[in-house]
Amino acid sequence: MPVRGVRQHRRRDPRRSRAAGRGRCVMRAFVYERPADVEQAVAAVAADPQAAFLAGGTTQLDLMKDGVWTPDRLVDITRLPLRGIMVEGQLMRVGALTTMEQLAAEPAVTERLLMVREALLAGASTQLRNMATIGGNLLQRTRCRYFRDPSVAACNRRSPDSGCAAVDNTARMHAILGVDERCVALHASDVAVPLVAVDAQALVAGPGGQQRHIPLTEFWVRADEGPSIEHVLTHGELVTAVDVPLLPAGWRSGYLKVRDRASYEFALCSAAVAVLMDGDLIADVRIALGGVGSVPWRARQAEQMLRGTHVDPVRFEQAGRATVAGAYTLPGTAFKVDLAVATLTRQLLAMTTEANS
Template sequence: MREFTYVRAAEVGQAVATVSADPEACYLAGGTTQLDLMKDGVLEPGRLVDITRLPLRGVRLDGDTLRVGALTTMEELAADPYVSARAPFVREALLLGASVQLRNMATIGGNLLQRTRCRYFRDPTVPDCNKRRRGTGCAAVTGAARMHAILGASEHCIASHASDLAVPLVALDAIVRVRGSAGERTIPLTDFYLLPEATPDVEHMLGQGELITAVDVPLPPEGTRSGYLKVRDRMSYEFALTSAAVTLLLDGGLIREARVALGGVGTVPWRAREAEEILRGAPAGPAAFREAAERAVRDPFTMPGTAFKVELAKRTLTRALRTVAGVAS
């Protein structure tokens, strides 16, 4: 691990000014991913600015929106009564996303910014990784790939996004609140993540020194059903092969409103808007669910190791819709 300078920030403005002025500086919160990458030599910051004591923690309800402080832990958000009552699929994603020990350390802001689990990105001895160094190639395209993306992927990068939490938050149109040297701004989470295209090393819209301060989570209308289904190789402490976050507002046997997002298959948390269009106004049943699944996984970019994910993703979404709607298979 490279030697670095450690600074503990006393207030938000100080933290932002310090990191904004130093291209080799970055923030440190829970550190559950960041420190591993530093030990592996993938990340080599010259300065760490500890933000854990900043007043950016807590959850409060403002109308029908939850304001979640960026330093709120995963466990704290999972325990929030409004999340349990109005958006249980957010709680499900949090509980399935990490062990209880990690949930008590990892922050919401850090979870949204966690780096991919691509084995080639995380191994600095592999030279071909556009996400680590642009223009070097993508070893996953020609190597063994199983945990990789099929949506939003290209020959430049097939690394999948790792966050479980981001999947239901994308479905809910969450808003990220950011503070930087130029002031504050808000970014819809659906716009926050950037497709790799020719610049896989640029993963999100944050500039140097910009700090996530909170996430606004609009709660679905009363009566909305939701669910998060995660398919993985083992039941404990494993990342998703595929996942689906679904909300349905039913009116008799018809679907009045639907929201759908996929995880484990996208280079970013994948909002399936075409699937939502199919579901709105349709009878809640297998035919609509399967058609929605077909629309959700259109034009996949597959390799021999990831081709199985096309059908698995469709079945995952179909099952999630059936479960949430209470429709027998």
């Protein structure tokens, strides 16, 4: 049976208490329920426009406390049978409730998808990795400071047709690809970047027992295509697993994350690169960038430029320049153009050189 969410109180700055009329703020009441299976969970959310799924909650609860996200009903899916990792041939299926730490410890990831392990370890502290789920990580909301501050009225992602405060104010942790003047919000996930590079797919359960597979390259909606729409899921659809192709023998991969500090911090730019070498010839390559796009950015043009070519730093830089061509920049984000080129060039050199050592 549903139960009422517990009202929680927290102290406010006394200097603000007069405006609030009291010295505390109160979290909105909400209905909390724990369904018995996936079908019940999907039906509960689909039937209520103000309902949402709750898993690890490592970012959802922050958004609730800040008043950015105010669901009337939380459907807890943490006890559903959506955990675990199954490897079958060239495919690894990861349950949506598998934690980041569990996936990082999977032997198949270490042996055949090292860039995924490196992205997971760079993406969060140990405490968070033991709580945050893979499904939740893919669906995390943007870290844009203006989106997460309800006192800022201009945010097309939070309030459609209201404007974008970042365009006229300080913007550094924002995107330069897949954005325009309506929204420069950045997709913050680390692990999504290598998953996009290997063409992973999300398994999704919908109302009425419907099931579908969505390639992660098509899962998110670019900000310049719809600033208030973050992904292609319809209300009530639930990610139940992620199918991840394993790199065949002979491939080498790695994830490079550039950030302001080595401790837990979001990427200014990141590059997931997987290569298959034939001597000093690049037989095949997979590339995706993070920290620069409104979605995890698959660099297909760079891949095409590099397949069948020899290891060449100049060629690597040219591939990077092609990737960021047409970037939409603000005074605070213009540095990311050169940073993306340098990050990709460095990671390509590291992967192709080590593959031949």
